């Protein structure tokens with residue numbers, strides 16, 4: 001099974017006077033076109049889809065994501081507004097129609113996909129409260145033999161000096177590691193939030209953080225080659241055995257962004 005991951009697009013409204021509005025839209029537009037060429041079985045979006053969570057931003061986000069051929073699964077980031085996202089994507093049947101958390105399990109693929117909602121209103125840091133802990137433990141206990149891929153916005157581990165103490169309560173990040181460690185069918189955890197690419201072993205499984213699709217806020221990338229080119233991850237899931245992740249650098253056939261100064265392209 002092939003999974004494409006999108007993260008941290010931080011889409012701004014078309015009417016925004018912020019100089020990177022068009023740049024960010026173009027980054028996602030070209031990433032979507034490239035993903036379609038790779039023919040993944042599914043696309044997971046690990047949050048911070050928009051910058052402010054406004055209806056105008058979600059309207060543009062929908063338009064940019066519409067060409068995706070593969071099924072798309074969204075999980076919120078701290079920049080998202082869960083209620084507005086829920087309304088904007090009300091035709092996405094996997095999203096819970098009510099309740100505080102946009103978490104869910106997807107059963108229709110060879111690998112089970114489980115989205116974990118690590119957000120709380122007006123909170124930048126991650127949360128994984130007792131209710132979410134109980135939910136995840138129960139969901140993973142339902143199908144202990146089935147290879148399962150988790151995805152979440154906030155990584156529940158530190159990344160060098162770049163991302164330390166990402167959860168409001170450290171014991172909640174530890175609880176997530178404890179639950180995952182007790183369910184060996186979990187083959188991986190996909191994250192966003194840090195805008196910095198990471199591959200590590202965590203809680204007995206593989207964890208990945210992908211850089212932001214928005215090139216103006218990404219970190220940890222050698223920009224001499226990648227400047228202006230959106231980057232996303234393609235994860236090949238080999239049943240219960242392994243997850244092999246490739247970094248895909250989107251080409252720039254239009255030359256609209258290319259080597260030129262990013263700010264100049266944002267008008």
Ligand SMILES: [Fe+2]
Pocket residue numbers: 008010048077079193194195212
């Ligand atoms: Fe972000």
